């Protein structure tokens with residue numbers, strides 16, 4: 211395997227692994243806090259149990275997120291030393307803030323998990339909220355760094371050196387707002403539907419369990435709100451992409467020729483040689499609208515750029531389809547959920563609806579990984595868009611395929627262990643929390 | 654030299670201060686944490702369950718906070734001293750990767766062991782990973798530190814071996830790795846004396862602390878010997894600097910007091926002495942290294958010639974100061990809730 215390819219594969223693997231745990235780390239504290247709040251207000255044991263059962267599982271995710279994140283902070287240097295050498299002074303800022311946020315998060319988490327008996331109730335709850343807030347802040351900071359790679363700002367590039375560096379302007383680059391918002395929503399959406407799906411499954415197995423019904427409702431509500439906002443945020447994001455990275459947008463949509471009334475192509479496989487999309491269904495005007503808020507606007511196609519700067523077309527196009535497909539499906543499910551919740555709550559326990567929720571379990575995370583693939587692969591061959599090529603940033607150490615294979619084995623193994631632990635955890639819930647099986651007449 | 658030192662902007666000094674303090678705290682707090690894992694090797698069957706409980710109770714709430722110091726160091730290096738970060742990442746790729754694997758294995762096995770919903774046979778496997786990585790990670794850390802001395806990194810290299818292996822696979826870094834493991838174990842044993850109830854268990858931690866202190870002194874001797882093998886003129890460099898010499902002398906003469914304190918089981922005396930000894934040893938090392946970060950044949954990379962531009966330093970220093978305003982009170986609160994509250 212070629213060195214550059216191995217480095218990219220290792221980076222993608224590590225980030226793809228980390229982001230799952232990071233997203234759970236951002237969203238889960240809020241789910242717990244909601245349930246905890248309901249307990250503090252209503253005094254109903256079931257909400258205490260839900261929050262407690264969740265927090266036990268979450269500790270495992272937290273630790274895995276923390277170690278995989280620590281690994282990443284080394285890997286950035288180990289794989290892309292030249293990138294870090296130039297980017298460090300410019301974009302180290304969000305990372306140092308991220309460090310602060312993690313620190314607060316780790317401390318608050320220690321207090322939250324071990325302090326249930328020692329802290330006053332409401333302070334304990336407040337500490338849980340701090341865990342969530344600092345998790346979200348760290349997510350925002352790291353996405354600022356990524357947004358900068360897409361929209362470099364805050365320096366002048368003179369003869370291969372960065373001068374006039376302004377870390378503040380780099381951090382708050384033109385892309386950070388939309389990208390961070392999209393990412394945070396994605397974390398809540400993915401986690402919400404995954405948790406809801408698990409409880410829906412358990413609800414089908416033990417109908418009438420108050421525990422699973424309430425847990426399902428909380429998780430679903432959080433997921434649904436995020437899912438309905440996500441297409442709006444995606445639309446904002448696409449407008450930014452159209453402005454700052456028109457080539458990436460063209461690759462996402464396999465839009466080969468610059469044109470007005472540009473179509474969105476649903477499905478299909480782009481072919482770089484013939485410059486055609488096979489099997490796709492074009493919807494005229496929609497891309498122009500997505501990019502410029504105007505059905506007739508002109509959208510630059512791939513033909514406006516030199517062919518050797520095109521990103522890999524097939525993965526970018528397909529990943530974008532997967533993301534938008536999952537997003538649409540989840541938004542549909544959310545509408546249904548909200549409709550039932552307000553008009554016909556008994557329907558929420560209907561088996562068919564629960565089956566739908568079970569099917570939706572992985573969709574959020576699928577969209578999340580696909581979204582990152584769009585952003586990252588779509589930026590190739592650049593590591594800093596328009597400034598530095600990925601090939602120029604890779605470490606000179608030969609033989610990178612060996613660390614890659616090793617990390618692949620480690621991550622697959624870890625993933626297996628974490629899944630196994632979750633299964634054990636879910637099975638244990640039934641025994642530890644009587645309310646998970648009991649019916650409760652007045653709830 | 655004095656001129657060079659006084660002419661630096663205050664922001665650089667703030668950044669350097671944070672770098673040094675993070676290193677110290679990582680060695681002290683993280684060190685005790687790693688060492689506790691090493692100590693598990695030596696638990697006797699009879700007391701294993703109780704001692705394991707003590708270790709878990711002492712480390713549980715703080716372990717994640719501990720390893721943040723390492724991340725802080727990484728962030729300061731790559732934002733404040735990007736050339737150094739890049740150079741180290743390239744040439745010490747292998748020991749750093751090895752250390753990463755240790756960090757991953759340790760963090761995961763610790764948490765999985767604690768949070769596994771069923772406490773069954775799997776506990777044994779977690780323990781194996783946990784103990785192994787508790788030895789492995791500080792070993793790699795010491796090796797990495799040991800490679801920064803003269804003759805370590807070759808930025809211009811002809812062969813793979815010269816560029817990526819010779820820098821760390823040599824007597825001195827390996828000996829320093831060994832020393833780090835011993836030092837951390839020593840710290841943990843001393844710390845745990847105070848965490849255990851008076852009686853048989855405390856006596857056994859006391860005995861371990863004594864053994865560990867002797868082994869650490871011996872390992873220190875090995876480091877000097879290995880330096881000789883590697884043609885590193887370590888002793889003259891120590892003697893050259895009055896402060897470094899003073900630190901080493903102080904560390905040595907405090908040893909008898911430490912042993913006496915151990916015999917009497919004066920918990921806070923031995924804890925403070927052990928902490929002070931580690932701080933002294935690290936300070937001596939930092940002092941002879943100062944202001945060099947990485948020794949290179951063609952001109953060393955120092956704190957003063959490899960730092961980021963002023964504006965970056967300013968913002969980094971500001972971030973560190975503001976960050977500590979959040980972190981220190983909450984860290985204090987965490988320790989207070991868990992350490993000063995002895996009932997339960």
Ligand code: HDD
Nearest residue numbers: 218221222225226229355356582583586587590592593600
């Ligand atoms: C702060 C920076 C940052 C962030 C937040 C992410 N990435 Fe990234 N990613 C990089 C920084 C980066 C990188 C180091 O810059 C790479 C290596 C080569 C490149 O161009 O970008 C990269 C490459 C890269 C590639 C390979 C691209 C290719 O082979 O063409 C993939 C598939 C991903 N990443 C996936 C992800 C996922 C799933 C992420 C979710 C967390 C993610 N990235 C977040």
Ligand code: HEM
Nearest residue numbers: 232235236271272275276279280282283312345348349352
């Ligand atoms: C270059 C990429 C990244 C680096 C270097 C990185 C670094 C880190 C580090 C060092 C930690 C451990 C902190 C601890 O000990 O608690 C961590 C955890 C975390 N990261 Fe990342 N990260 C990266 C990508 C991301 C992304 C893309 C996100 C999400 C938007 C993210 C969000 C988080 C969160 C929320 C945590 C806390 C996880 C938890 O405590 O469970 N990170 N990351």
Ligand code: HEM
Nearest residue numbers: 389392393396441444445448451534537577578581582585
């Ligand atoms: C349904 C409509 C959606 C649209 C129109 C949309 C649009 C976009 C666009 C244009 C990008 C690329 C940004 C760039 O130029 O770098 C992107 C990235 C991304 N998308 Fe979506 N998206 C949608 C739904 C989703 C869903 C449902 C998720 C996950 C639950 C998701 C997660 C992500 C992630 C993680 C990224 C990469 C990170 C980022 O750039 O913030 N998206 N999205």
